[in-house]
Amino acid sequence: MIFAPPAMTTMHACASVSGGAICPPPAIHKPVLLDKVLKAFTPHDGGVYVDGTFGAGGYSAAILEAADCTVWGIDRDPYAITTGTAMKDKFGDRLELITGCFGDMGSLLAKHGVTRVEGVTFDLGVSSMQLDQPERGFSFRFNGPLDMRMEGNDAAGPSAADIVNNMDEKELADIIYHYGSERRSLHVARAIVKARSESPIIHTFQLAGIVRSVVRKSRDGIDPATRTFQALRIHVNNEIGELDRGLAAAERILSPGGTLAVVSFHSLEDRRVKGFLKQRSGATPRPSRHLPDTAVFSPAPSFTNISRGAVPPDKAETDVNPRARSGRMRTAIRTNEPAWEINPEQRSTGCFPTRENEKE
Ligand SMILES: C[S@@+](CC[C@H](N)C(=O)[O-])C[C@H]1O[C@@H](n2cnc3c(N)ncnc32)[C@H](O)[C@@H]1O
Numbered sequence: 321m322i323f324a325p326p327a328m329t330t331m332h333a334c335a336s337v338s339g340g341a342i343c344p345p346p347a348i349h350k351p352v353l354l355d356k357v358l359k360a361f362t363p364h365d366g367g368v369y370v371d372g373t374f375g376a377g378g379y380s381a382a383i384l385e386a387a388d389c390t391v392w393g394i395d396r397d398p399y400a401i402t403t404g405t406a407m408k409d410k411f412g413d414r415l416e417l418i419t420g421c422f423g424d425m426g427s428l429l430a431k432h433g434v435t436r437v438e439g440v441t442f443d444l445g446v447s448s449m450q451l452d453q454p455e456r457g458f459s460f461r462f463n464g465p466l467d468m469r470m471e472g473n474d475a476a477g478p479s480a481a482d483i484v485n486n487m488d489e490k491e492l493a494d495i496i497y498h499y500g501s502e503r504r505s506l507h508v509a510r511a512i513v514k515a516r517s518e519s520p521i522i523h524t525f526q527l528a529g530i531v532r533s534v535v536r537k538s539r540d541g542i543d544p545a546t547r548t549f550q551a552l553r554i555h556v557n558n559e560i561g562e563l564d565r566g567l568a569a570a571e572r573i574l575s576p577g578g579t580l581a582v583v584s585f586h587s588l589e590d591r592r593v594k595g596f597l598k599q600r601s602g603a604t605p606r607p608s609r610h611l612p613d614t615a616v617f618s619p620a621p622s623f624t625n626i627s628r629g630a631v632p633p634d635k636a637e638t639d640v641n642p643r644a645r646s647g648r649m650r651t652a653i654r655t656n657e658p659a660w661e662i663n664p665e666q667r668s669t670g671c672f673p674t675r676e677n678e679k680e
Contacts, residue, residue, distance in 0.1 A: 349448040350640075351378030352647040353583050353633050360581045360627075360651040361439045363387035369439040370394065370429070370573070372422030372566060375447040377404045377415075383439075384411045392434065393417045394425060396470045396557075397450065423565025426572055440570040441581045444563065444589050446470070446553065448643070457481075458553060460528035460545045466521065468556045480552045484521050489513045499560075499588065500551030507534040508548055524549075550586070563589060567596045568662050571622050576656035580623070585646045590630055593650050597626045600660060601652065620657035627651040 357379060363369060367389040371380040374393035383391050393415060395401050401419045408415055420428045422442060429435070450456050454464035455473070457480060466481040467473050484492070493509035496502045511534045512521065521527050528545040535544035554560065570580050584590040598604055602621040630648035638645045 349376035349378060350643070351376075351382070352443065352641065352644040353631070353637070353649045354378060354382055355637075356631055356633075356649050357441055357443075357581045357583065358382050358386060360649075361386075361441070361579050363389050363439070365389060367438040368392070368434065368436070370422075370425060370437050370441070370570075372425060372440060372442045372570075373444065374400055374404055374417065375443065376400070376449060377407050379441055379443060380404075380415060381407060381411075384414055388414075390414050390416065392425075392429060392432075392437070394420055394422050394428060396421045397447075398472055400447065400449070403449075421562055421565075423562050423569055425566070425569045429573065435573070436575045437573055437578060438575055439579045439581070440574055441583075442563075442566055442570075443583045444559070445585045454524075457524055458549070460524050460543065460549055463523055463525040466524055466527055468553045470557050477558075478556065480527075480556050481520070481522050483552060483556060484512050484527060485516050495555045496548050496551045498551070499554040500547035500549075501588075502535070502547040502551065504535050510534075554588075560588065560592060563592050564596075564663075567593065568659070571600065571654070571659045574654035576654055578654045579651060580654065581649060581651045583647050583649045584630070585648075590648050590650070594630070597623055597650060597652050601626050619660050620655070622655055622657050622659055623652040624655050625651075625653040 361369065361383060363383045363386040365388040367387060369383050369389060369391050371377075371383065371391055371393045374380060374395040377393060380391045380393045383389065391411075391414065393401070393404060395404075395417075396419070398419045401417045404415075404417050408417075416432065418428050425440070429437075446458055450470070451459045452462075454462035455467075457464045457467035465473065466479065466484065468480040469475040469477060471477075473479070483495075487495075489509045489512075492512060493505045496508050497505035502508060508531055511530050512527075515521055515526075515530045521530065527548070528543075531545040531548045532543075535548075537544055567580075567582075574580060582593045584593060600621060600623040602618060603626075604618070627650050630650055633641075633644040633647050
């Protein structure tokens with residue numbers, strides 16, 4: 321389930337792949353739930369914080385403005401990091417930027433001698449800049465190559481086009497169903513397989529057209545292609561696996577008393593964060609009330625003071641930023657107990673190196 325329609329309902333053909341009208345420059349990303357994240361963090365002088373999803377640097381700037389502290393901004397999108405270096409003119413060495421995945425934050429920061437931090441935040445999903453760049457292929461509002469890799473078109477992992485042109489019909493339907501909550505996933509997958517037997521699906525408009533041919537527009541006006549595009553993006557970037565890795569990495573690097581703040585944009589992500597925090601705070605119920613307590617061994621809670629429910633944005637925020645409607649924040653405080661063992665699924669590679677990184 322998508323919490324609310326993302327701002328993706330109008331169709332512009334401003335950049336046809338073979339030329340045509342020029343698109344406006346990408347919108348500046350408006351940070352979502354920023355005041356609440358900041359309140360949870362209460363940055364203090366000398367503190368060290370991780371902004372695991374740097375994007376346009378909205379969270380990082382606000383943290384740096386709130387105290388004389390240091391922020392390590394991480395983003396898997398090299399474009400976000402390159403653009404963000406301009407912020408160093410204002411913040412100097414208090415802002416440090418790293419290209420990479422937040423699931424790898426332990427090793428990324430250890431290279432710089434950082435092993436403990438006071439706060440970690442993730443503002444999940446894509447930025448407005450990514451959505452607004454037709455050549456990235458994230459949005460069906462523009463025609464562009466069907467790519468969707470956050471690391472960019474040069475990344476080593478498969479693009480959305482690779483997936484839709486090669487994946488088996490059933491697997492495709494499963495992805496569209498699980499990551500997009502598309503009830504007509506079987507019809508979409510079948511239509512994709514039929515279309516690709518005639519010609520390869522390589523552009524965003526092509527895929528959006530195929531989806532619209534088998535899924536009707538819903539009453540709330542959400543474009544039928546929204547759910548399939550979301551599903552492919554999540555799959556291409558292994559966003560759920562990466563979230564699991566990121567939560568476990570945050571648990572390992574946070575100092576006792578440090579804050580974790582995660583902003584999610586759909587229920588799949590939010591459920592994952594909720595489940596992790598519930599488990600790590602010792603709130604997971606026994607599998608059966610007939611089992612004695614001793615039958616279920618759990619390590620001591622590594623998180624406490626979990627936020628009550630998922631915190632939504634207030635109306636003032638959604639009035640000025642419709643994208644914020646889907647945002648939900650969960651926070652927790654690290655205890656001084658050791659981090660839990662990492663599950664095998666959290667060990668999975670969540671992120672694909674760029675071809676350049678691969679050579680290292
Ligand atoms: C919603 S935007 C963040 C916006 C940011 N809070 C701001 O105020 O500008 C999400 C960003 O996270 C990045 N991202 C998503 N998953 C990531 C991951 N696993 N590791 C690092 N960066 C990631 C995306 O590339 C994107 O730039």
